[in-house]
Amino acid sequence: xxxxxxxxxxxxxxxxxxxxxxxxxxxxxxxxxxxxxxxxxxxxxxxxxxxxxxxxxxxxxxxxxxxxxxxxxxxxxxxxxxxxxxxxxxxxxxxxxxxxxxxxxxxxxxxxxxxxxxxxxxxxxxxxxxxxxxxxxxxxxxxxxxxxxxxxxxxxxxxxxxxxxxxxxxxxxxxxxxxxxxxxxxxxxxxxxxxxxxxxxxxxxxxxxxxxxxxxxxxxxxxxxxxxxxxxxxxxxxxxxxxxxxxxxxxxxxxxxxxxxxxxxxxxxxxxxxxxxxxxxxxxxxxx
Amino acid sequence: xxxxxxxxxxxxxxxxxxxxxxxxxxxxxxxxxxxxxxxxxxxxxxxxxxxxxxxxxxxxxxxxxxxxxxxxxxxxxxxxxxxxxxxxxxxxxxxxxxxxxxxxxxxxxxxxxxxxxxxxxxxxxxxxxxxxxxxxxxxxxxxxxxxxxxxxxxxxxxxxxxxxxxxxxxxxxxxxxxxxxxxxxxxxxxxxxxxxxxxxxxxxxxxxxxxxxxxxxxxxxxxxxxxxxxxxxxxxxxxxxxxxxxxxxxxxxxxxxxxxxxxxxxxxxxxxxxxxxxxxxxxxxxxxxxxxxx
Numbered sequence: 001x002x003x004x005x006x007x008x009x010x011x012x013x014x015x016x017x018x019x020x021x022x023x024x025x026x027x028x029x030x031x032x033x034x035x036x037x038x039x040x041x042x043x044x045x046x047x048x049x050x051x052x053x054x055x056x057x058x059x060x061x062x063x064x065x066x067x068x069x070x071x072x073x074x075x076x077x078x079x080x081x082x083x084x085x086x087x088x089x090x091x092x093x094x095x096x097x098x099x100x101x102x103x104x105x106x107x108x109x110x111x112x113x114x115x116x117x118x119x120x121x122x123x124x125x126x127x128x129x130x131x132x133x134x135x136x137x138x139x140x141x142x143x144x145x146x147x148x149x150x151x152x153x154x155x156x157x158x159x160x161x162x163x164x165x166x167x168x169x170x171x172x173x174x175x176x177x178x179x180x181x182x183x184x185x186x187x188x189x190x191x192x193x194x195x196x197x198x199x200x201x202x203x204x205x206x207x208x209x210x211x212x213x214x215x216x217x218x219x220x221x222x223x224x225x226x227x228x229x230x231x232x233x234x235x236x237x238x239x240x241x242x243x244x245x246x247x248x249x250x251x252x253x254x255x256x257x258x259x260x261x262x263x264x265x266x267x268x269x270x271x272x273x274x275x276x277x278x279x280x281x282x283x284x285x286x287x288x
Numbered sequence: 289x290x291x292x293x294x295x296x297x298x299x300x301x302x303x304x305x306x307x308x309x310x311x312x313x314x315x316x317x318x319x320x321x322x323x324x325x326x327x328x329x330x331x332x333x334x335x336x337x338x339x340x341x342x343x344x345x346x347x348x349x350x351x352x353x354x355x356x357x358x359x360x361x362x363x364x365x366x367x368x369x370x371x372x373x374x375x376x377x378x379x380x381x382x383x384x385x386x387x388x389x390x391x392x393x394x395x396x397x398x399x400x401x402x403x404x405x406x407x408x409x410x411x412x413x414x415x416x417x418x419x420x421x422x423x424x425x426x427x428x429x430x431x432x433x434x435x436x437x438x439x440x441x442x443x444x445x446x447x448x449x450x451x452x453x454x455x456x457x458x459x460x461x462x463x464x465x466x467x468x469x470x471x472x473x474x475x476x477x478x479x480x481x482x483x484x485x486x487x488x489x490x491x492x493x494x495x496x497x498x499x500x501x502x503x504x505x506x507x508x509x510x511x512x513x514x515x516x517x518x519x520x521x522x523x524x525x526x527x528x529x530x531x532x533x534x535x536x537x538x539x540x541x542x543x544x545x546x547x548x549x550x551x552x553x554x555x556x557x558x559x560x561x562x563x564x565x566x567x568x569x570x571x572x573x574x575x576x577x578x579x580x581x582x
């Protein structure tokens with residue numbers, strides 16, 4: 001079983017549209033939506049939930065106002081400014097480190113498990129999907145990514161699925177690093193804009209740092225031919241095989257509106273290009 | 289006034305709106321503090337092309353164990369208290385995994401022998417630059433560093449120190465709706481949520497709206513690439529009585545200018561007017577919020 005993560009550095013280059021479209025080719029696979037901040041894959045795959053579990057991660061402090069004498073030692077010791085002037089915990093700031101509990105002379109501060117959101121297992125037309133929903137303003141998206149990926153891997157093993165496709169987050173920080181752990185390869189979705197070229201190079205530095213092999217797709221071609229060339233040259237110099245290029249096409253938006261993958265919506269247009277990309281990917285991952 | 293430009297979804301046009309607004313205020317003769325809070329993938333400098341000055345290394349404190357002073361295996365107080373599993377007992381001493389450390393300082397407070405000293409881990413860099421009336425700051429997360437929020441906090445603090453009282457402060461936020469965004473939004477008078485008229489744009493806009501309502505920051509919405517998709521975003525805004533600050537029409541010419549790092553206000557007069565009207569709507573939004581009618 002192979003695990004592939006789709007990332008891009010910059011947001012909005014087409015990760016989710018491409019993940020969904022690739023999912024429609026080849027044998028049944030397991031899908032993991034690890035863009036837990038802004039998950040969109042469900043809008044195309046229309047998952048039917050078969051399992052929902054609460055996701056707990058880390059801790060959250062609480063201060064008992066009955067015990068608290070407002071001495072201020074906790075606020076002075078907290079490095080995250082998580083204690084308000086009224087000695088209440090500011091949930092968005094609390095890292096769950098336990099310093100307040102440790103320093104409180106009145107034992108008014110205590111630590112509790114923190115519910116961060118929900119994790120789901122669902123059925124889709126292309127296979128089982130693991131996805132999640134974070135509570136509003138919750139942190140720990142990296143840990144939720146790890147949890148989603150672990151569940152997806154277990155399911156793939158049970159089903160003897162050959163591939164797990166992970167739809168990743170933008171950026172190079174915590175959720176992306178969590179989505180890279182023990183994957184077989186990364187699919188970089190690049191676009192020919194100065195921002196996206198800069199960002200894909202940074203995320204490629206990250207995959208190099210973790211020694212993970214990459215392949216690339218150049219999306220939205222036609223917007224800037226010079227940068228397309230720069231991307232191709234960069235990939236060649238970095239030994240990142242380019243699986244294909246996709247033209248800037250309104251079919252991507254129309255497919256979303258119709259709740260279809262771009263290959264379902266435009267089987268004879270972009271769909272043909274994606275079919276070729278899938279064949280190259282399957283060969284690269286040795287799935288056949 | 290401090291305006292944060294945010295969106296749930298990536299790639300909707302946050303940086304486009306933020307940089308064009310900054311240049312609009314600049315041309316109005318106002319002093320602007322611009323802060324690129326997307327430390328993972330900062331892009332605003334491509335459009336505002338500041339002249340860079342000094343770059344600083346930004347760090348987070350991590351423990352440095354004095355093994356001579358450490359009381360040894362019987363104590364292990366630091367290890368049992370660390371919630372981030374950043375300290376372990378390895379053969380005959382405490383070992384610190386710096387990358388897992390959140391820098392809370394609990395181990396240092398708890399050590400009965402004073403054997404925990406402070407060292408640091410590099411988060412990345414912060415850099416300052418200028419473009420006419422704009423003082424520009426950005427952070428750049430070190431590749432391999434997982435924690436963006438502490439770097440965002442450092443860059444914000446630096447910007448406040450080096451540009452204490454601009455006419456306008458603009459923050460270009462990272463995508464998403466979790467800790468890096470919460471850190472970026474902190475202290476803003478108003479937020480502009482940039483979306484696109486697509487199902488993905490709408491879904492992620494709703495997440496961002498929930499966040500801003502929870503944080504009690506007044507906000508309005510800019511629809512970018514208007515006309516490319518469907519009407520659902522507009523219908524949602526009406527239903528939720530959310531202010532539409534303005535729309536930037538979908539055009540290939542604009543996409544091409546963006547791809548080269550050009551400012552829309554530099555190239556297209558019609559976008560210049562739209563940005564001016566968005567700036568006016570933001571001001572009205574802030575005044576309405578101050579009047580208690582958010």
